[in-house]
Amino acid sequence: xxxQRSQSHYLAPGRITRRVMNPLVAGLxxxxxxxxxxxxxxxxGRRSGEVRTTPVNPLRHDGARYLVAARGxxxxxxxxxxxxxxxxxxxxxxxxxxxxxxxxxxxxxPVLREYLRRWAWEVGTFFDGVDASSSDAxxxxxxxxHPIFVLAA
Numbered sequence: 228x229x230x231q232r233s234q235s236h237y238l239a240p241g242r243i244t245r246r247v248m249n250p251l252v253a254g255l256x257x258x259x260x261x262x263x264x265x266x267x268x269x270x271x272g273r274r275s276g277e278v279r280t281t282p283v284n285p286l287r288h289d290g291a292r293y294l295v296a297a298r299g300x301x302x303x304x305x306x307x308x309x310x311x312x313x314x315x316x317x318x319x320x321x322x323x324x325x326x327x328x329x330x331x332x333x334x335x336x337p338v339l340r341e342y343l344r345r346w347a348w349e350v351g352t353f354f355d356g357v358d359a360s361s362s363d364a365x366x367x368x369x370x371x372x373h374p375i376f377v378l379a380a
Contacts, residue, residue, distance in 0.1 A: 236299035236372040252282040259318025263346065268294070269321075270306045270313040278314075279306060284349070285315060285378065288341045292378040294326065295342045297350035304374045315378075326376040335370045336363050 240249065256265045268283040281303050286293045296304045307313055312325050329335050343351065344359035351358060357369050 237301060240298065249282055253280065256282060256317055261317050263349065266315040266317050268303055268313055268315060270303055271310045272302075273306050273309040279303065283315075284342075284346055286338065286342050286345065288338055292324075293329075293338050293342070294376045294378060295338065296374045297342075297346075297353045299353075299372050300374065307376060308374075322380060324378040324380055326378055329375045329377055332363075332367045332370065335375055336366045338375050339366045339370055339373065 252262050252265055253267050255262060256267050264284060265282050266285050267280050269278045269280045271277070272279050279302065281301075283294055283303075286295060294307075307326050308328060311327075312323060315322050315324055329338065340359050340361075343354065343357070343361075347354075347358055354369060354373070357365050
């Protein structure tokens, strides 16, 4: 898989997602009622220096934790690349994590497959018809559009 960041991919959330769904999910998660394993990601803005937050679905797979950017090159992805660390909050528990972006197909494909197996009902539409049952080659072909970070406490 080649690094295709120059062909940036981003699917902006609609007004309902931005103004209703994300705040609702983030609010419930902060109250300790995460939806489908959600957490609130807090990452320092690369320009402002202010902590920006958004709900995410951390994935536990083969003993590690990952963040997958279903919508592509989001602001949180760009900020996390620069900061290299973030906070994950669920209820009253906030954990500081280091984040390293995965780029090797051998590492990315199984993570994407598990992410789609678990959350296709929520994010499947962002993956252009590729799903958990797709071949390794099909998953590798879309992987550059969905940055993945491995998290370490």
